[in-house]
Amino acid sequence: MGAAKPQKALARFLAPGAVPGQRVLLDPEESHHLQHVRRLKEGAEILLLDLKGHEFKGRVQRLGRRVWVEVLELVREEAPKAPELVLGLPLLKKDHLSFLVEKAAELGVSRVILYYSRRTVVKPGPNLVPKLGARAAQSLKQCGRLWPLAIDGPKPLSSLAEEETLYKLVAYEKEKSLSLKEALKRIPSKPDKLLFLSGPEGGFSPEEASFLQQKGFLLVHLGDQILRAETAAFYLMSVAHLWFFL
Template identity: 30%
Template sequence: MQRYFVPDDQVENDHLIIQGDDYHHIVHVMRMEKGSKLICVLSCHKTALCQIEQITNERVIVRVEEWINEQTELPVQIYIAHGLPKGDKLELVIQKGTELGAASFIPFMAARSIVKWDAKKANKKLERWKKIAKEAAEQSHRGKIPDIHAPMTIDELVEFAKIADYRLFAYEEEAKQGNHRTLAAILRQMKHGQSLLAVFGPEGGFSGEEVELLKQHGFFSCSLGPRILRTETAPLYLLAAASYQFELQ
């Protein structure tokens, strides 16, 4: 059944109003009609089974039939910070990372990022990333859409990291030296409701200065197994490991 996220300001008692891109998707893509049923998720993470009561030229009005109690979110908060990579790699990380349960994505301007952040295109880029996260959250039946932050500097990222209970960065030198236990140890220590900020470098990895800065601010360096992963693969590996630890055991 199709799922849509509905802002709280589009809620009127037991009726919800769906507009914009979701209106287009319901009417012109899915070709739903009066009486069709769908799932709506509110900003407060409440989920409802709804039925379409009215379709106008600009909006779909649905009535809540039943509030649904579901749990599809990771029991821990995983924040993914990623050095700006080339091409559409970050879009892939956001899409697949949303499916895997990430709570937030924080791009940052790494020393070895080939791509440079264009402030003139910032709003357009952020809107695209948010749209990708929203669609992935709907497809994977998430109860919330991950937060997408504007790119930060490494210093801003270090300051942001203070909100997290645990902090680590994926470092290929740890893999080369055979040190593979840090990630597993951190995941075992974490309790439900706690948070982890995981930092991943761009294609060229971290600079020596970045490594030292992260370590000075309480980040643990860790490997992601004996193989060297691509920059877009590494965050997905970590999220899958967290899912196994907290949802499949």
């Protein structure tokens, strides 16, 4: 007898408001993806993410511009990740921000706070946050995360610095003595919340670095090389994922 074929993984779709035993109407984008990208038909079984920590099995009932799906049963649920990881992200070019919020969702960051500082050049568009939120939500379908990434801002650096948490780290290229690794060793293994702040293009001014220290931030370096702003942000969230979740 030949080996049994492995079951094909069910496709995931975003379905806020999904409740077992009821029907849910997918939005136009998800409906288009179901019909024209995944090419699924009526009767196909899929997975539904309600964006509140639940994954349900569903069955496609009716196709159209918006697809009706019968919600069958709970497949999986999860609590929000602990610790709560907050990433302060400078305003960067749109493609860099899109990449970083997608990776933040995949790497377990709970919330991104967009900020601007003295050397910020990029001007945010009016729909920046909704577009980034949509990009992050789409990444959930690939990585299997059940809670969405929250995105706040843009706000001034002075406002971000008031974020309440006992543990605040900021990557600063002129810091030479305290490494990120040594700073993390000072933090309990299971803190409730941790704020990582990645610097802007051109770095923080000395006055901004001093201000952040006064607000309780530990200034840390990320090694011998000076990293690009987008590289430093990706580095910070990757190390945080390794340190707290693996």
